[in-house]
Amino acid sequence: MKNLNKNKYQALIGGHAAAEAMRQINPEVVAAYPITPQTPIIEKFAEFAADKKVDTEFICAESEHSALSATVGASAAGVRAMTATSSQGLALMNEILSVASGLRLPIVMPMVNRALSAPINIHCDHSDSMSARDLGWIQIFCETAQEVYEYTFFALKLAEKVLLPAMVMQDGFSTSHNVEPVKIYPDKIIKKFIGQYKPKYSLLDIKKPITVGPLVLPDYYFEIKYQEIEAMEEARKVYLETGKELKKITGNNYPYFEKYKLDDAEAAIVVSSSSAGTAKAVIDKLRKEGKKVGLLKPILFRPFPQKEIRESLKNLKIIAVLDRSVSFGGEAPLFSEIKNSLYPLDKKPLLQSYVFGLGGRDLFEQEVEEVFEELLKNKTGQVKYIGLRK
Amino acid sequence: MDIKTLAQKIDSDKKLVSGHRTCAGCAIPIIVRTILSATDNFLVAANSTGCMEVTTTIYPYTSWNIPWIHNAFENVAATLSGIEGAFKALRKKGKIDKEIKFVAFGGDGGLYDIGLQSLSGALERGHNCLYVCYNNEAYQNTGGQRSSGTSKGSITTTTPKGKKEARKDLMRIVLAHHIDYAAQAAVHNILDLYQKAEKAFNAKGPSFLNVLSPCTLNWGFMPNSTIKISKLAADTCFWPLYEVEKGKYKLNYNPFKKLPLEEFFKLQKRFSYLLKPENKNFLNEIQNEVDDNWEELLKKSG
Numbered sequence: 001m002k003n004l005n006k007n008k009y010q011a012l013i014g015g016h017a018a019a020e021a022m023r024q025i026n027p028e029v030v031a032a033y034p035i036t037p038q039t040p041i042i043e044k045f046a047e048f049a050a051d052k053k054v055d056t057e058f059i060c061a062e063s064e065h066s067a068l069s070a071t072v073g074a075s076a077a078g079v080r081a082m083t084a085t086s087s088q089g090l091a092l093m094n095e096i097l098s099v100a101s102g103l104r105l106p107i108v109m110p111m112v113n114r115a116l117s118a119p120i121n122i123h124c125d126h127s128d129s130m131s132a133r134d135l136g137w138i139q140i141f142c143e144t145a146q147e148v149y150e151y152t153f154f155a156l157k158l159a160e161k162v163l164l165p166a167m168v169m170q171d172g173f174s175t176s177h178n179v180e181p182v183k184i185y186p187d188k189i190i191k192k193f194i195g196q197y198k199p200k201y202s203l204l205d206i207k208k209p210i211t212v213g214p215l216v217l218p219d220y221y222f223e224i225k226y227q228e229i230e231a232m233e234e235a236r237k238v239y240l241e242t243g244k245e246l247k248k249i250t251g252n253n254y255p256y257f258e259k260y261k262l263d264d265a266e267a268a269i270v271v272s273s274s275s276a277g278t279a280k281a282v283i284d285k286l287r288k289e290g291k292k293v294g295l296l297k298p299i300l301f302r303p304f305p306q307k308e309i310r311e312s313l314k315n316l317k318i319i320a321v322l323d324r325s326v327s328f329g330g331e332a333p334l335f336s337e338i339k340n341s342l343y344p345l346d347k348k349p350l351l352q353s354y355v356f357g358l359g360g361r362d363l364f365e366q367e368v369e370e371v372f373e374e375l376l377k378n379k380t381g382q383v384k385y386i387g388l389r390k
Numbered sequence: 391m392d393i394k395t396l397a398q399k400i401d402s403d404k405k406l407v408s409g410h411r412t413c414a415g416c417a418i419p420i421i422v423r424t425i426l427s428a429t430d431n432f433l434v435a436a437n438s439t440g441c442m443e444v445t446t447t448i449y450p451y452t453s454w455n456i457p458w459i460h461n462a463f464e465n466v467a468a469t470l471s472g473i474e475g476a477f478k479a480l481r482k483k484g485k486i487d488k489e490i491k492f493v494a495f496g497g498d499g500g501l502y503d504i505g506l507q508s509l510s511g512a513l514e515r516g517h518n519c520l521y522v523c524y525n526n527e528a529y530q531n532t533g534g535q536r537s538s539g540t541s542k543g544s545i546t547t548t549t550p551k552g553k554k555e556a557r558k559d560l561m562r563i564v565l566a567h568h569i570d571y572a573a574q575a576a577v578h579n580i581l582d583l584y585q586k587a588e589k590a591f592n593a594k595g596p597s598f599l600n601v602l603s604p605c606t607l608n609w610g611f612m613p614n615s616t617i618k619i620s621k622l623a624a625d626t627c628f629w630p631l632y633e634v635e636k637g638k639y640k641l642n643y644n645p646f647k648k649l650p651l652e653e654f655f656k657l658q659k660r661f662s663y664l665l666k667p668e669n670k671n672f673l674n675e676i677q678n679e680v681d682d683n684w685e686e687l688l689k690k691s692g
Binding site for chain 2: 028029031063066069070071072073074076077081095099206213214217
């Protein structure tokens with residue numbers, strides 16, 4: 001553990017924190033296409049490649065569709081391959097997202113959350129990654145640049161163990177372009193943590209030719225998809241194991257979700273990513289006033305830890321779920337998951353759905369405080385829209 | 391190499407083997423096996439969605455004895471560029487010492503239409519890959535719908551009265567990327583195709599082959615006529631055989647007697663309606679365009 005003395009803090013924006021993790025991973029191939037606010041990641045990484053700080057073949061693709069397609073090709077060729085994107089870029093990749101997971105390729109993709117068009121908007125909400133939630137990718141939502149850094153190589157190890165791709169989310173601008181102190185661990189330690197990549201199959205293993213991506217008809221398709229379902233279930237277990245291993249290096253915990261002053265709380269907010277920070281500040285203030293309030297911050301969204309969330313929320317009187325995306329004509333994605341998680345309970349907490357921050361609208365402490373005030377009245381109703389002018 | 395030696399060489403090449411499910415009379419396996427036999431290096435192949443992909447890899451079977459990947463319809467060039475990138479990275483690290491060649495196969499739908507951007511991106515980036523279009527002039531795998539590679543006049547399931555527009559000139563688009571080698575070939579002349587594939591594999595950077603692949607099912611001719619149809623395409627100058635090396639055009643086949651399009655059209659259901667007297671003007675229009683393109687090619691190739 002004496003190596004920890006060499007740990008140092010760097011002032012990094014979230015985008016550069018992801019790039020720094022990618023530098024330590026040193027993937028053989030990175031294929032990317034620029035989109036705001038993902039650009040700091042690939043610009044920084046392009047610098048690393050140009051300065052020979054990595055051995056990566058950096059492919060400047062002509063679209064996100066091709067960026068992920070090239071990443072799929074490289075990963076099937078048995079090397080570590082990464083890309084990064086946002087919003088419309090993820091939407092353009094959509095077709096290949098399910099190819100990557102269906103071919104069981106452990107691609108890791110930093111994802112900077114940004115609202116989907118139209119109207120076009122470059123700022124944060126979670127509509128992009130939520131639209132990709134059912135495509136077989138592990139999804140991890142980060143609150144801080146530190147989490148972005150650590151979860152990027154964490155996700156690599158997890159992905160390679162269960163053979164599923166993973167996207168690691170950070171909030172557009174609030175995280176991707178804001179400077180935070182990030183504790184960087186020595187290259188040697190991180191390289192040891194992720195280990196050598198030993199793929200079972202590779203297109204470049206010319207002595208053992210393989211056919212990747214064949215036509216599979218009704219006689220086998222279902223079984224192959226079931227294997228993917230099993231892999232996603234396996235990811236729950238491996239996530240916790242990976243966290244235990246990484247804790248030995250960082251001392252940090254890597255739970256499915258973070259509980260903040262939740263255990264004795266009567267009212268709680270569920271909110272992910274950078275907005276959780278705002279909620280924590282409000283909770284600190286309200287706790288001083290003697291109010292029993294807390295937070296549950298989901299980190300792992302796919303696979304979704306229903307059972308554990310149920311255990312953590314079952315004793316609450318009332319819960320507000322704050323979604324930064326909507327499902328038009330249905331319940332907001334995170335709310336829907338939380339509601340489903342609570343279903344088996346005989347005595348269920350009250351639930352209130354809030355939608356906030358679409359297209360990068362800020363969430364203020366005052367607004368979070370108002371949510372808690374409403375919760376403490378123990379009344380719920382229709383979905384509410386925070387900060388919406390009517 | 392004489393044709394007999396070549397036939398033996400292709401026959402002994404086991405990279406794509408029998409048991410696949412292409413239609414009787416399909417030109418694709420002949421084209422593919424000829425091209426695959428044109429290099430002694432190790433090969434990795436990628437395939438866009440289409441006839442060739444669905445017929446050679448029905449799970450749990452495969453006809454491929456070389457590493458092969460299918461990703462999606464429009465991204466064969468991008469997919470292969472990632473594989474080539476992985477190869478470069480591993481070679482730089484000393485983890486691979488052998489030379490490996492990379493070849494992408496797509497139909498006209500996969501390369502003229504939906505995959506054009508991916509092809510253009512890969513050509514511009516300069517990956518060491520060969521891109522092959524097996525051109526059967528429509529979306530034959532989905533039942534014969536028109537593509538931008540479909541010739542004027544051709545009846546397809548989405549142009550039931552015949553296509554009104556001229557086909558896209560993919561060769562010119564590809565050549566606009568300043569690549570060292572591009573050629574047009576056809577299935578009836580495998581010696582020519584083989585020599586072109588050899589040159590394409592040995593070219594520096596990206597190379598491209600556009601190979602006419604008559605479709606017995608949707609062009610509407612007997613399965614035993616594939617080669618005859620292909621030869622008529624060249625003899626009518628409907629599909630000229632030529633190559634462009636470092637910008638220099640070379641005509642590879644100049645018919646002793648240039649045949650009128652009727653000779654090619656009358657044997658195919660997709661075109662035979664053009665021989666009716668009421669379609670004379672449209673037929674003439676198509677003949678004039680073929681003549682103009684031929685004249686232009688003659689000029690370019692000196």
